Amino acid sequence: MAAVSVSSRVFVLALALLAAVTCRGCLAAALSTKYYDKTCPAxxxxxxxxxxxxxxxxxxxxxxxxxxxxxxxxxxxxxxxxxxxxxxxxxxxxxxxxxxxxxxxxxxxxxxxxxxxxxxxxxxxxxxxxxxxxxxxxxxxxxxxxxxxxxxxxxxxxxxxxxxxxxxxPGPGSSLASLVASFAAKGLSARDMTALSGAHTVGRARCVTFRGRVNGGDADAVNATFAAQLRQACPASGGADGSLAPLDAETPDAFDNGYFRELAQRRGLLHSDQELFNGGSQDALVRKYAGNGAAFASDFAKAMVRMGSLxxxxxxxxxxxxxxxxxx
Known part of the structure; x- marks a missing residue:
């Protein structure tokens, strides 16, 4: 009887694990571009x-x-x-x-x-x-x-x-390894992570998120001229935490590949941004996106669909x- 009981528990556990793995894609399978065609076509x-x-x-x-x-x-x-x-x-x-x-x-x-x-x-x-x-x-x-x-x-x-x-x-101080792990935990690849990080081609960040980086915290990984410019509004002390700077200083309100060009020049605003181009596994992909906006746009769109299925x-x-x- 004990043996049967153990076997039953193992069988049930196996089914549960199978269901958990299978259901990671349950939402993706249920979603449809035609979902509201009849109920809300507009x-x-x-x-x-x-x-x-x-x-x-x-x-x-x-x-x-x-x-x-x-x-x-x-x-x-x-x-x-x-x-x-x-x-x-x-x-x-x-x-x-x-x-x-x-x-x-x-x-x-x-x-x-x-x-x-x-x-x-x-x-x-x-x-x-x-x-x-x-x-x-x-x-x-x-x-x-x-x-x-x-x-x-x-x-x-x-x-x-x-x-x-x-x-x-993920936070603004995340390492590359931490970023890769965070996205992997959601079933997203390192390539997805780098493409999705390209969303930082638009938007702003508060001084409190990059103060340490531009005031000596990332001295070996930040463009010196870029850091000096940012310190004017975000000094080590005395500056307003809420002072804003564009995540992509090149084209702050245009969704393009300017973010990656900035990274290649070591002008990433956040530590986590520059980690994508800092001698690690994503350097080649950042260079590709920096030189090929169409490749970035294609990968970003695909990654958004995958993330949207979580x-x-x-x-x-x-x-x-x-x-x-x-x-x-």
């Missing part, structure tokens, strides 16, 4: 129009929405959990207060406006997670970057995890939220 044009208005009003809006998508998918899958507000009454603590997000993430009002436009067209049909995925694609395209077909059918989480956000999101854990309570900031 969703793509509605999102595109709303994003066009947002980017026209504030060019930074595109980079902000794109970053929201990254920070959402890397924490328990693409489930719009990053959009949830804290709820003191129910003692719910969201991801906005996590260290990588606090005083850093922006664009929530843009997503609210896009969601409102979608709700006006198709009530209670399109998830916030899908709105964010579409808005991110359109943000890139509106800033001059590539387009890709967004697979849809995601659902929204009813909960969020500040602890997971603190653990899973699924919430099996059993996560899901719904289509009417308001992206709170559960129904």
């Amino acid at each position: 969703v793509q044009s509605v999102v595109r129009s709303a994003m066009a208005r947002a980017v026209a009003a504030d060019p930074r809006a595109g980079a902000s929405v794109l970053r929201l998508f990254f920070h959402d998918c890397f924490v328990n899958g693409c489930d719009a959990s990053v959009l949830l507000d804290d709820d003191v009454s129910s003692q719910f603590t969201g991801e906005k207060g996590a260290s990588p997000n606090l005083n850093s993430l922006r664009g929530f009002e843009v997503v609210d406006a896009v969601k409102a436009a979608v709700e006006a067209s198709c009530k209670a049909t399109v998830s916030c997670a899908d709105v964010l995925a579409l808005a991110s694609r359109d943000a890139v395209a509106l800033l001059g970057g590539p387009k890709w077909n967004v697979k849809l059918g995601r659902k929204d989480a009813r909960t969020a995890s500040q602890a997971a956000a603190n653990t899973n999101l 699924a919430p854990a099996v059993g996560t309570p899901l719904e289509v939220r009417l308001n992206c900031r709170r559960p129904n």
Whole structure:
């Protein structure tokens, strides 16, 4: 009897492991570019129009929405959990207060406006997670970057995890090895990681994230002239933590391969940026992207599709939220 019991437990464990491995691709299999063809056929044009208005009003809006998508998918899958507000009454603590997000993430009002436009067209049909995925694609395209077909059918989480956000999101001081490992944990390759890092061709970063780097912390890995320029607004002490600098000083509001050209000149703003071109395994790929914008655009689009297929854990309570900031 004992032998049978042990065998049964081993068999059950094997099935569980098989299910876990198989379900890493469950979301990808369920998503479809035609998901809303019958229930909300205008969703793509509605999102595109709303994003066009947002980017026209504030060019930074595109980079902000794109970053929201990254920070959402890397924490328990693409489930719009990053959009949830804290709820003191129910003692719910969201991801906005996590260290990588606090005083850093922006664009929530843009997503609210896009969601409102979608709700006006198709009530209670399109998830916030899908709105964010579409808005991110359109943000890139509106800033001059590539387009890709967004697979849809995601659902929204009813909960969020500040602890997971603190653990899973790579920081500005990350090493190359840490970056590769973080992306590998999500099923993304080192090539995906380098291509996706190219999102830093748009957007800004706060002084607090690069102060140490330009004030001697990375003296052997940063262009001296570049560092001296940045120290004017971000000195070792006395400067405002919130002072902003473009992640790509060459073309800060254009989605192109300027970021990689900057890395090749050791002008990466963040330590984690320059780690992609610092005598390591990604140097050749950075050189390729720096000289071939089409190759970067193609790889970025493919990597965005793969990242956008990251699924919430099996059993996560899901719904289509009417308001992206709170559960129904």
